[in-house]
Amino acid sequence: MITVELGYLIVKIILAVLAVLFIYGIKKNRLDKTEIIIYACVGISYHFAQALLEMTSFYTYYLYFAACCMAVVASSLFFHVILRVEHSKSVYFVYGLLFFKFFMYMLLYRVRVIVYSSDESIMWLINTQSFLVLLSDFLIVLILALRVSKWKLRFMQFA
Amino acid sequence: MEITFYAVCLILIAISVFIRTQEVKRRNESYYLRAYFDIFELPTLAERAIALEQWECRAYKQAYPNLHNTNSSPLTSKNVVSIHKSI
Numbered sequence: 001m002i003t004v005e006l007g008y009l010i011v012k013i014i015l016a017v018l019a020v021l022f023i024y025g026i027k028k029n030r031l032d033k034t035e036i037i038i039y040a041c042v043g044i045s046y047h048f049a050q051a052l053l054e055m056t057s058f059y060t061y062y063l064y065f066a067a068c069c070m071a072v073v074a075s076s077l078f079f080h081v082i083l084r085v086e087h088s089k090s091v092y093f094v095y096g097l098l099f100f101k102f103f104m105y106m107l108l109y110r111v112r113v114i115v116y117s118s119d120e121s122i123m124w125l126i127n128t129q130s131f132l133v134l135l136s137d138f139l140i141v142l143i144l145a146l147r148v149s150k151w152k153l154r155f156m157q158f159a
Numbered sequence: 160m161e162i163t164f165y166a167v168c169l170i171l172i173a174i175s176v177f178i179r180t181q182e183v184k185r186r187n188e189s190y191y192l193r194a195y196f197d198i199f200e201l202p203t204l205a206e207r208a209i210a211l212e213q214w215e216c217r218a219y220k221q222a223y224p225n226l227h228n229t230n231s232s233p234l235t236s237k238n239v240v241s242i243h244k245s246i
Contacts, residue, residue, distance in 0.1 A: 063160070063161075063164065066164055070171060073175070077174055081178070086182050086185075087178065087179065087182060095175055099168065099172065102168055106164060109161070110161070
């Protein structure tokens with residue numbers, strides 16, 4: 001089971017790793033413009049999400065995180081269009097993970113906040129959602145790590 | 160409230176699919192241009208001539224897909240308007 005404290009600790013570690021990899025990637029010139037845009041959006045949004053977490057209540061908690069996922073995608077699309085930068089495949093993969101996270105948050109919002117009044121009967125769903133959301137975050141950082149390092153996966157190349 | 164979130168999500172998915180479609184289209188258009196310039200990096204003149212003929216066939220097929228689909232005769236270097244032949 002993932003406790004709340006452990007979940008926040010994992011998120012903080014993921015954020016720290018993301019920031020370190022992002023700065024390292026820029027310093028070593030290993031990130032394209034498209035990846036700089038998406039990871040800057042992800043990093044800023046996640047840091048703001050953690051900083052403004054106390055403003056949320058039980059009823060707005062999941063909506064808030066779902067909105068953060070959408071904000072990352074929207075801002076990234078906006079900057080890609082404005083700066084006329086072409087997306088790479090890895091960025092679309094990150095979009096997919098963010099959409100997946102969005103639907104997981106909305107699912108739990110619907111089930112936990114609206115349908116059920118107690119957590120006991122849906123503990124398995126809450127744990128599964130936490131695991132999948134953290135796994136998505138981990139995969140986003142893993143893609144950045146692979147891009148920054150010299151290893152490259154085939155799907156991450158430009159088509 | 161919830162409906163608004165789903166609507167925004169659908170709009171973003173639609174925008175990203177549209178952008179992806181445009182990018183793929185642009186990339187396909189520039190593919191034949193890149194292939195054309197690659198021909199001139201081949202070492203011998205004979206190889207360049209063969210590669211240019213093949214490029215013209217592929218480019219013709221790409222430029223006129225409907226014409227190519229309705230054309231009963233197979234597409235060869237003989238029935239394609241060729242820069243290579245006119246030189």
